Amino acid sequence: MRLKDAADASAWTEVLAIYGPLVFRMAQRQGLQGHDADDVVQEVFSAVSRSIHTWLDQDHRGKFRHWLLGITKRISINALLRRPLASVGAGGSGAENLLRSIPEKEREVLEQVELEYQREVYRWASLKVREQVNEVTWQAFYLTHVEGLESDLVAKQLGITKGNVYVARSRVMNRMREIVKRFEVQP
Amino acid sequence: MKEHLTECSDDALKRLLQEVPNQEADIVVIGHVEHCVHCQSRLYDLAATSRDWNAAKASLSSFDSLEYSREEKRYLAHAENPGETCDEKSWMEEFTRQWLQPPRHPELLGRIGRFDVERWIGSGGMGVVYKAFDTELNRPVAIKILAPYLAGIGAARQRFGREARAAAAIVHEHVVAIHNVESNSESPYLVMQYVAGESLQQRLDRTGALELCELLRIAKQTAAGLVAAHAQGLVHRDVKPSNILLEEGIERALLTDFGLARAADDASLTHTGYHPGTPEFMSPEQARGEAVDVRSDLFSLGSVMYAMCTGRSPFRAESSYGVLRKITDAEPIAIRELNPSIPEWLALLVQKLHAKQPADRWNTASEVHDLLEGCLAHVQNPTSVELPQTLQPSPRRGWWQRMRRDSSGTRKAMENSQWQTLYFMVGCMVVVGGVTELVMLAPTVDRAKPSRANSAIDDAAKEEVEGGNSENRVMNVTPERVAAEKSWLDWDWGDAELRAIESSSVELGNEAQKWDSEPRGN
Numbered sequence: 065m066r067l068k069d070a071a072d073a074s075a076w077t078e079v080l081a082i083y084g085p086l087v088f089r090m091a092q093r094q095g096l097q098g099h100d101a102d103d104v105v106q107e108v109f110s111a112v113s114r115s116i117h118t119w120l121d122q123d124h125r126g127k128f129r130h131w132l133l134g135i136t137k138r139i140s141i142n143a144l145l146r147r148p149l150a151s152v153g154a155g156g157s158g159a160e161n162l163l164r165s166i167p168e169k170e171r172e173v174l175e176q177v178e179l180e181y182q183r184e185v186y187r188w189a190s191l192k193v194r195e196q197v198n199e200v201t202w203q204a205f206y207l208t209h210v211e212g213l214e215s216d217l218v219a220k221q222l223g224i225t226k227g228n229v230y231v232a233r234s235r236v237m238n239r240m241r242e243i244v245k246r247f248e249v250q251p
Numbered sequence: 252m253k254e255h256l257t258e259c260s261d262d263a264l265k266r267l268l269q270e271v272p273n274q275e276a277d278i279v280v281i282g283h284v285e286h287c288v289h290c291q292s293r294l295y296d297l298a299a300t301s302r303d304w305n306a307a308k309a310s311l312s313s314f315d316s317l318e319y320s321r322e323e324k325r326y327l328a329h330a331e332n333p334g335e336t337c338d339e340k341s342w343m344e345e346f347t348r349q350w351l352q353p354p355r356h357p358e359l360l361g362r363i364g365r366f367d368v369e370r371w372i373g374s375g376g377m378g379v380v381y382k383a384f385d386t387e388l389n390r391p392v393a394i395k396i397l398a399p400y401l402a403g404i405g406a407a408r409q410r411f412g413r414e415a416r417a418a419a420a421i422v423h424e425h426v427v428a429i430h431n432v433e434s435n436s437e438s439p440y441l442v443m444q445y446v447a448g449e450s451l452q453q454r455l456d457r458t459g460a461l462e463l464c465e466l467l468r469i470a471k472q473t474a475a476g477l478v479a480a481h482a483q484g485l486v487h488r489d490v491k492p493s494n495i496l497l498e499e500g501i502e503r504a505l506l507t508d509f510g511l512a513r514a515a516d517d518a519s520l521t522h523t524g525y526h527p528g529t530p531e532f533m534s535p536e537q538a539r540g541e542a543v544d545v546r547s548d549l550f551s552l553g554s555v556m557y558a559m560c561t562g563r564s565p566f567r568a569e570s571s572y573g574v575l576r577k578i579t580d581a582e583p584i585a586i587r588e589l590n591p592s593i594p595e596w597l598a599l600l601v602q603k604l605h606a607k608q609p610a611d612r613w614n615t616a617s618e619v620h621d622l623l624e625g626c627l628a629h630v631q632n633p634t635s636v637e638l639p640q641t642l643q644p645s646p647r648r649g650w651w652q653r654m655r656r657d658s659s660g661t662r663k664a665m666e667n668s669q670w671q672t673l674y675f676m677v678g679c680m681v682v683v684g685g686v687t688e689l690v691m692l693a694p695t696v697d698r699a700k701p702s703r704a705n706s707a708i709d710d711a712a713k714e715e716v717e718g719g720n721s722e723n724r725v726m727n728v729t730p731e732r733v734a735a736e737k738s739w740l741d742w743d744w745g746d747a748e749l750r751a752i753e754s755s756s757v758e759l760g761n762e763a764q765k766w767d768s769e770p771r772g773n
Contacts, residue, residue, distance in 0.1 A: 114540045186310035190317050210311045227285030231267050234298035238268045240307060241299040
């Protein structure tokens with residue numbers, strides 16, 4: 065019983081870790097900042113927990129993150145409309161402009177969401193991998209592949225052989241891919 | 252390629268990827284890789300596709316820091332435990348500094364209006380509560396200040412004002428009184444009666460489950476507070492142990508924080524999905540975001556009573572999402588499983604408050620209040636005061652008879668079978684009690700058979716037959732009786748139910764990973 069509980073909870077933590085920042089930025093892109101965007105994250109997740117059953121029951125439900133995007137938009141717009149007009153911006157309601165601009169930007173937004181999603185998944189995966197490998201192994205990957213430094217230089221800096229740098233880099237990438245695979249990141 | 256220490260081998264490379272390289276052989280392979288360009292590129296390809304490598308680079312290089320920032324951690328915690336912030340204390344100090352005028356005495360926190368603020372009491376969904384002193388009326392008060400980020404929102408200010416006006420209209424010995432509202436100042440606040448003592452939550456944390464008399468008294472007084480609120484058309488919406496204050500000394504219970512209470516017809520601010528505080532004491536209709544009425548408060552009262560009976564809240568999970576699921580789908584563990592000293596009738600009372608369908612609960616708080624009052628009188632004086640009729644274990648007039656008709660779904664099926672067994676059992680005994688010949692059918696008198704001593708219903712069933720007929724002890728162990736006994740032992744089915752729910756949670760857990768697993772488009 066305990067184990068199953070834990071599995072459920074950890075799945076939810078994972079969802080929050082990946083989709084939380086995603087929703088936050090989606091809300092920011094709808095024109096909300098700081099506390100307001102914060103509130104949206106909170107509201108989105110309570111909306112999700114209320115309606116996830118219904119969504120899961122649908123046959124053609126599409127992607128979770130697209131559904132999430134829809135919820136985020138709706139809640140962001142509510143939040144924008146709730147704010148006093150003065151802070152929405154000159155020349156009319158920002159929310160109205162936002163509403164009008166939605167259809168034309170739809171594709172762009174979806175692409176952006178995919179990209180953000182990929183970023184968050186890799187970020188989550190990188191943190192998981194770092195928990196599993198030692199710091200030198202991680203640095204060998206990060207410095208050569210992400211920062212683009214020469215392997216010679218990195219080997220010297222970390223005090224390991226160049227062969228070890230190659231192996232470490234691939235080991236990290238291999239593990240990261242195993243984690244990312246579960247989330248079906250679309251390139 | 253001049254220094255081939257080993258032959259190029261994909262297997263050796265794969266092993267390097269998968270296992271911690273610590274063997275002699277691995278070191279040789281690593282030495283080989285260092286110089287073999289072919290193996291370097293094989294190692295790269297075996298680890299991941301070049302598309303993955305590129306995605307990793309693009310994704311990870313776009314972050315200044317891969318660690319979650321303080322802010323991100325805060326709202327992640329927020330999403331998980333709404334109403335709580337990670338560093339509440341520093342936020343509190345900041346809040347105090349910003350919103351209070353400097354104190355007149357170094358031991359005080361500050362001033363607001365004519366009030367000297369003495370200390371911080373707590374913070375809720377909408378603001379912060381301080382203990383203060385009214386310098387004109389010379390009395391201690393509690394002051395609740397609307398959180399600054401809400402003060403900037405017109406709707407929130409209005410709600411705050413409305414809350415205060417609505418709550419101020421309730422004058423009752425079991426509701427914390429509102430003295431004054433200041434909604435025009437930069438930081439709106441309301442002035443309330445100061446109650447010296449602790450909250451029920453603090454009490455439960457300190458002592459665990461409460462004693463029967465005490466818990467009935469607190470439940471009764473809370474119900475009385477609800478009656479007063481409901482009479483004003485207010486649904487409290489946030490009945491939970493931390494909102495029930497216990498006055499020091501006389502231990503009078505007072506209901507407070509109508510922070511989410513609102514006039515029942517005011518629907519304007521509700522459908523934003525705002526998540527009020529901890530969901531553990533929510534009703535299923537609240538958890539689903541549906542319209543609520545007074546019966547929602549009755550469900551929450553049931554949860555509070557459950558907590559007083561057992562020392563723990565009924566619907567618990569690691570995340571608030573899990574809690575919401577349990578509230579809507581699961582039955583809590585049977586009270587008497589956690590605390591066998593609670594009488595069956597009380598467990599059944601809480602169970603009825605916990606009916607998932609509002610129609611299956613009582614209709615009004617006053618019915619519940621009167622019932623609890625009767626229970627308390629009975630417990631305090633069991634010899635001269637009877638248990639209220641509706642709770643008395645007679646199948647002919649008990650509310651469970653109605654419940655049998657009303658309830659739906661699996662519960663209904665289970666209850667049906669249980670009630671049928673009960674009727675059958677009682678029926679059998681009555682018939683058997685009257686017709687002595689049937690005594691012969693009772694095969695053995697097995698007195699050693701353990702019976703459910705605490706079951707009020709069993710006892711009553713016995714009493715009912717005990718109409719001067721000494722034979723009925725024998726009747727109690729007819730085969731029917733044994734079968735009935737067995738089915739009564741199944742009464743505490745909460746656990747089985749829970750297991751069913753838990754296995755479905757796991758399905759969802761797996762589902763979470765499948766959420767995006769539609770076929771790839773390439």
